[in-house]
Amino acid sequence: MIFKALKTVKTAVLGLCISAGLIGFSAQAENIDYLSAINSDLNASPLTFSKGELRWAKVGDLRPTQALIGYDQVNYKLGRYQAEPKKMYEEICESYGAGEKKVKWSEQSSPLKPGSFNCPLAIGSEAAEMKTAIVGPDGHLYLTDGHHTFSTFIDMENGGAQMPVLIKIQDNWSASESDTIEQAMSQFWQRLAQTNNSWQFTASGEAISYVNMPTTLGQDSLANQAFRALVYFARDISWVKKQAEAINFLEFHWGYELAKSISVDEQRLVEQAYYLSKIEEVAKQMLAYAPEQAIASSGRSAKQLGQKAAWDNNSDKTLQQLVCGSKKGRLGKLGFALSYKQPGVSLECN
Known part of the structure; x- marks a missing residue:
């Protein structure tokens, strides 16, 4: 049993059985001793963690398996969290x-203290939505999903490296017959690549040795891939995620394909008009590919990666709402990103 949610005087029942036979505790219950549950995992060696378990970790201790993120996807979340x-x-x-939905929190709540806010369901009830990690031979947890989410947590003002996060153990690959840890780690990273669980490339597509991969999350450690964010902002304009095959690094594949024909001046991605023009250019290029065209090294076609049939009224609407949103007085995704990067910036809305 992973979680040892302790009873207190006011708490009679804790949690329910959840998927994979694990025991969770309800984030709705009051006075749960989260600290004991978190400390139990933080004091345990990840080498003992098993596939399918839910485990607490400090976000700063998670090792990335990709060297890149789209900074402005993170900046959008950082700006939105400040406002909402x-x-x-x-x-x-x-x-x-x-x-x-229906999360309960107060001014005294803190991301650093999971017991200070109440989630609507028992922890682990929707395990499919959780971020995943694989245990490496060196005893570290290697994140295989959630680089943008957890980079946001580590970069946000009320988060940071010490913030506790809950992850699902995708697998434990710590066992090795290698003579040295160096050999074991080399084989581990080869296995990550072979199973499509790592992205060991620079923003320009050059391969990176595992020894040169970043070891922490966040914008201070991971490099920026501008096209990764452009593709993110183009969602529902030129492609639909729910219609795309669920493959790892989908947006990176789109981004590398687009970089073959589109140039971007990253220094100008603080200008509203320029940024919107590049999102529109990216979106229209995505639509211009033949549906059967292979996209980068994904092994999938444009259609398989969610390409829409054509630019439509919804495309226009979504593009227009990227800066100022669909509701009066509320920013859109790009608006939050721009306002976070340039506090006090004046944004133009139609």
């Missing part, structure tokens, strides 16, 4: 597999 703290707690609860 409820959204931050919703996404923390979602990362716990505990639902994201």
Whole structure:
């Protein structure tokens, strides 16, 4: 049993059985001793963790398996969390597999203290929504999903490296017959690549040796891939994620394909008009590919990666709402990113 949620005087029942036969505790229950549950995992060696388990870790201790993120996808979340703290707690609860709607929090709540806010469901109830990691031979947890989410957590003002996060153990690959840890780690990274669980490339597509991969999350460690964010912002304009095959690094594959024909001046991605023009250019290029065209090294066609049939009224609407949103007085995704990067910036809305 992973979680040892302790009873207190006011708490009679804790949690329910959840998927994979694990025991979780309800984030709705009051006075749960989260600290004991978290410390139990933080004091345990990941080498003992098993596939399918849900385990606490400090976000700063998680090792990335990709060298890149789209900074402005993270900046969008950072800007939105500042303006709408409820959204931050919703996404923390979602990362716990505990639902994201009707979260209860107060001014005294903190992402550093899981017991200070209440999620709508028992932790792990929606395990499919949780981020995943694989245990390496060196005893570290290597993140295989959630680089943008956890980079946001580590970069946000009320988060940081010490923030506890809950992850699902995708597998434990610590066992090795190698003579040295160096050999074991080399084989581990080869296995990550062979199973499509790592992205060992620079922003320009050059291969990176595992010894040169970053060891922490966040914008201070991971490099920027501007096209990764452009593809993210183009979602529902030129491609639909729910219609795309669920493959790892989908947006990176789109980005590397687009970089073959589109140039971007990253220094100008603080200018509203320029940024919007590049999102539109990216979106229209995605639509211009033949549906059967292979995209980068994905082994999938444009259509298989969610390409829409054509630019439509919804494409226009979504593009227009990227800066100022669909509701009066509320920013869109790009608007939050720009306002976070340039506090006090004046944004133009149609």
